[in-house]
Amino acid sequence: MPELPEVEVVRLGLVDYVVGRTIVDAVVHDIRSVRRHLAGPHDFLAQVIGSTVVGARRRGKYLWLPLDSGDAIVVHLGMSGQMLVQAPSVAAPKHLRISFALGDGVELRFVDQRIFGGMFVSPAGAELPAEIAHIARDPLDPAFDRDDFASRIKRRKTGIKRALLDQTLISGVGNIYADESLWRSKLHFARPTEKLRRVEIDRVVVAATDVMTEALAQGGTSFDALYVNVNGQSGCFDRSLDAYGQEGLPCVRCGTLIRRDPFMNRSSYSCPVCQPRPRHPR
DNA sequence: GCTTGCGCCTGAATGC
DNA sequence: TGCATTCAGGCGCAAG
Missing domain, CATH: 1.10.8.50 (Helicase, Ruva Protein; domain 3)
Structure with a gap:
């Protein structure tokens, strides 16, 4: 399962391959993966499509992608989550839950066998999503006290x-x-x-x-x-x-x-x- | 307010 | 062989 170091590796991968790109389309293949987005999957898609990812940040095992709208896509990999950057022509992996078309033949895929993980949009969450503000800093964080x-x-x-x-x-x-x-x-x-x-x-x-x-x-x-892989x-x-x-x-x-x-x-x-x-x- | 325990989920491994 | 049970784990939430 992804531990903190794996999550950090994913974040670094997202910085390299996703930050700066615009989400031109997205599909929720399994609504359970957006269950924490209380307004539902259609609202989730409406919030993310057309937005540009401007960063990739992390606190503990939570990741978030600040968007140019000021909102953020919050991601938790749970027990089995993976973030894959693949060409759309690559066959969809088993357990593909959410996919984001990023243009130029690049797709970001959220794959999660056990669905302990998931995503949601945090309004105005670019700096620090309110939903994860209670999460303490981790020992690798320079500000850990x-x-x-x-x-x-x-x-x-x-x-x-x-x-x-x-x-x-x-x-x-x-x-x-x-x-x-x-x-x-x-x-x-x-x-x-x-x-x-x-x-x-x-x-x-x-x-x-x-x-x-x-x-x-x-x-x-x-x-x-x-291949932004993080499957421990x-x-x-x-x-x-x-x-x-x-x-x-x-x-x-x-x-x-x-x-x-x-x-x-x-x-x-x-x-x-x-x-x-x-x-x-x- | 603080602490503890449950339920979510799938598939591999184990038991009968 | 085949079906049923157990185990693994992070996290939010409800109960104590």
């Missing part, structure tokens, strides 16, 4: 992993990078946030920043001219994961077998020795 993050974390009464997955505290961290960041910083996912020391909070933020930076460095190299499952990134999905494999730090615990109807992977369970977990 570590002091503010630390003080907000300590005011929470929950486990550190839940906090890492909370978009209003820090954005862009999904289940995979949460587990990787906690493994690197040697913190158990159920450590109570209010009892964390500042040095521990800083450690996990640095770890998250490093994991994402490394993934981004790898992803940036596999970019193809006419296709192996766009050769992620070297130390914890996530490593159940039963030895921890590369101490050799203890990585374990999997149920967590929020999903899984948490951790090293039982490097990341000792707290006495009073949350």
